[in-house]
Amino acid sequence: MAKTGRIGVGIIGASPDRGWAASAHIPALRALPTYELRALSTSRRESAEAASRQFGVPLAFDNAAELVARPEVDLVVVSVKVPTHRELVTAALHAGKDVYCEWPLGNGLAEAEELAALARARGVRAIVGLQARAAPAVRYVRDLIASGFVGEVLSTSLVATGGAWGDTIDGFNTYLLDERNGATLLTIPFGHTVDALCWSLGEFQEVSATLATRRSVVRLAGTNETRPQTAPDQVAVSGVLTSGAVASIHYRGGVSRGTNLLWEINGTEGDLVLTGGSGHLQMAAPTLSGGNGKEKFGPLTLPERYVAAPGAPEGSAFNVAQAYAQFAEDPTSVPSFDDAVVRHRMIEAIREAARTGQRQRL
Template sequence: MERSVVREQAVANAGVHMMSTSPRRELIRVGVVGLSARGGWAATAHVPALAGLDGYELRALSAGTAESARAAGKKYAVPLAFGSAEELARSDEVDLVVVTVKVPHHLELIRPALEAGKMVFSEWPLGADLAQAEELADLARRKGVLTAVGLQARSAPPLRYLRDLVADGYVGRVLSTDMLGSGWIGGATYDDDYAYVLDVTSGATLLTIPFGHSVDALTMVLGEFREVSALIENLRPEVTHVTSRAVAAKSAEDQIAVTGVLESGAVAALHFRGGTSRATAFHWEINGTEGDLVVKAGLEQWWYGGTRLYGARGDEDALTELPVPARYQRSLTQWADRSAEPACGVAHEYALLRDQATGSLAPDEDGVPDFRHAVRRHAMLERIREAARTGRKVTLAEHGG
């Protein structure tokens, strides 16, 4: 089938087609790999996130065929529709390539964008394994391009406020932290869209996605691990299709229990269960010498947004909710009342990436997690698998974990 670029008439739709209102900031022209007319993560999170941001223009998209690209271009009012990621990467009208496809395809679709010298925003996990992540990070370093990986919890206002509360001594010296989560994937059933996560080699598992997002947030707030012990089990080796009731083999894990010591000396315990729980979707406690902090969420994919913070310290006997100060919203005040939407965390990461790319990031503010950060997190997960496989405690700091 023809794979040449297809130009569509842009539709004047302010909710989809973004234009900057700031004369001082040059537009970052975005091309999304994997934006489909049938929906999906790109449509659910990236399109709305970009729509509400100054400084970006959703300029292009690519799909598996020219026909599907045309359909998506028409639906989302994107003027340039390409039949392949390679064509999109070569376009002079794209500054930032966003890759939103399934993990097993990341390597082949990110590589052309880096080779073309483009900025790249990849969903997490970066690669199907550590070796792929290292290859992409090395290529990005050699090309000297700005990169971002979709660990959006790091950009979310509640998590940045939580980190500051801990750093400012709200709980005193941190003694321990406990995190309990339900994985959403790894349950008793599956559907066609997520059949690929049954295979542990896909790179999209309970460990890499729900646990990976969560442990990255924990380390952002409390610091990295010094050592860990782990149990990783597949207690449901067979699962059932939600409609056909066909039974399929599953090699990916559905139970993860990790205990360890942080570099600060605090003790940490994390337990993630496959599927959903009637009791707890996500619960995270931080206990210290002077107080306690709690993060709660009603959604298994808690890093999407909608988290609430609670705390108590000193003589206070009961936890109370801690509203996030307005300053943590940066310029994204339109998301203040939409924090539970999947696009909210993504929007905040885009805002940081924009400020980083334009040199307007505040001197005391860290930027987005990049491909080098992704490698460190992939390395950590590999060491956790090693701990589970060997039954031994492993150290992390010397291995980039």
């Protein structure tokens, strides 16, 4: 860390036009005085220079190797498409840098295990962007469950939509349609949200699953062109948590005219319900309601102590800022690469359950 005491950040993948770095990471970091954005890199010199001007970042590179080598950079943020995570995270780890990598950590379980092992060997702090855990409502739910608000959890059910993987797709997102790229309805919105569910209620001990691609062809937004889709646009998972609670989750591609996020937790003494307009819980600010034998069911007020970064902008940056604030306070409070491996392993079990039609134990 530099003498200023601020954490110097370098972002790989900070496009000036669009992308998660521009919409989430940069606004989040600007809201946190603990951090300073010192460097960025893109794949082209022109875009790197444009991003440098747009975001006011002094150091701009057209390759990641130069960024990770800079002494001003304490924390490397990898915010690029999933297929390139392994190469870029590996370079940052070998440079001895702390790393924040977007979820999914790798393109499949094997890559995630490799990166987690390397992070342990290098002795650096490596975190994964499963920021739904940092959402204030999710943190509050976890504590309510632990305090016995609903009594013993009997079951939980969740139905949500993915936004993408519907009947149309933007041109820059077409890579989401190819299952081989590792960025699918199963890995992204389902993966983020089920991670928050498991963090709150406990892991699955067994799963059954159905994966289906109901739209094999989708239309390119604003055109009459179509593109093939091999990624599942329907994900249905059921199983039993380690506590014995029964769980059911259904994710649908596209956007519903009705329900886009409904998560219920039912217990012997009460119930909790989270609702929202997006099935991406990592980007959402859901409404929380609850009730039990002592409290009539209705909206629950979120205590201020669950907001780690009160000044964070609303929208995509909000939960990312919460995660950054927690990391600065206590690096062990945010999901690590080892936590990412647990989630990747679960996703592989879901794929196997769907492929074989047989229940899988975790």
